[in-house]
Amino acid sequence: MDFDWTMALGSFLVAIIVGLTGMGGGALMTPMLVTFFGVSPLAAVSSDLVAAAVMKPVGSAVHYRQGTIDMRLVKWLCLGSVPAAFSGVLLARALGHGDSVENVIGKAMGAALMIAAAGLVLRGYLAYRGRAGSGGDGDPSPKITVRPVPTVLIGVVGGLVVGITSVGSGSLIIVALLALYPALKANQLVGTDLLQAVPLVFAAAIGHLLFGDFRMEVTAALLAGSIPGVYLGSRISSRAPSTLIRRVLALVLVASSLKMFGVPAVPLAWTMVVLTAATVAAWLALRHRVAPRRDTLSSPVVSPGVAGASGEQSERGPTMAA
DSSP states (O other), rough: OOOOOOHHHHHHHHHHHHHHHHHOOOHHHHHHHHHHHHOOOOHHHHHHHHHHHHHHHHHHHHHHHTTOOOOOHHHHHHHHHHHHHHHHHHHHHOOOOSSSHHHHHHHHHHHHHHHHHHHHHHHHHHHHHHHTTTSTTSSHHHHHHHHHHHHHHHHHHEEEEEEHHHHTTTTHHHHHHHHHHTTOHHHHHHHHHHHHHHHHHHHHHHHHHSOOOOOHHHHHHHHHHHHHHHHHHHHHTTOOOOOHHHHHHHHHHHHHHHTTTTTTHHHHHHHHHHHHHHHHHHHEEEHHHHHHHHHHHHHOOHHHHHHHHHHHHHHHHHHHHO
16 A cells, blocks of 8 residues: 555645634545545545544544533534434435546535535624624633524534535534524634534444445545644644634635536636635725724723823812812
8 A cells, every 4th residue: 555645745734724723624635635636536535534533533632621612512413413424425325336426426525615615704704793893702702502403404414415525524514503603702613513523424434434435545644644733723723713724715615616616727726816816805895894893892092191181180170179
């Protein structure tokens, strides 16, 4: 078995993003295997999920020690995601084999990536507005009311998509959690999602070991890079989530999605240039709109000169009266 060190390096870089944001495992790892290393989509999904079954516990253990996990959400998510993930593998198996099946899985992966990118943009927008209207990330952890039925449904949909494409354990579920529980802090979202993904990817990995196209040499390279990468990213994320990483990740998700749909290299490059410019322009416009609101929410500042004058006046008042 030949060990691919370049694949291990790519896995290391992707795993850092997973640890930082809770997103990008299947959304980046699987397209990387297909696009840069020529692995078939079904084999990439199978090998990535088996590697994720080992990688996810490492990242979630860091967040568990930091106390950035909501165990109530983990319970309800797993109730829906674990059986759905195994069912997704069976559904992919029922499609059969051959080029047509690989094409269907590739297109499904592309659609999942595009949805994940759109959700990530929405997540960033809501998070930015939330920080503008609050005290920021330094606020204490919010108390949320768990909604069992919608949470289980998020797990079912996310698990089904993960079982078929390996995309969704972070990219889709974490965005859905943000929409359902907007009060959750960024590191809570990442930590909760990483822990709920452990049994989810285990169920999907077992299904792919039994019915998929698992390749040991691919999984070994992924594990060699992903374990130290996700540990490093989680250590950083548990203390200071990175908004810049999320913006870059959204662009990478779009590029991966377009590649899955067969967009040629030159049009893809120009598309990403335009999207990058549009992203910068939109961010500057949003910052300009939210900045005045942030100023009005902050307490008024009295200049020292005014304060001194008022203080002197108040001191002179009783003297003159006397």
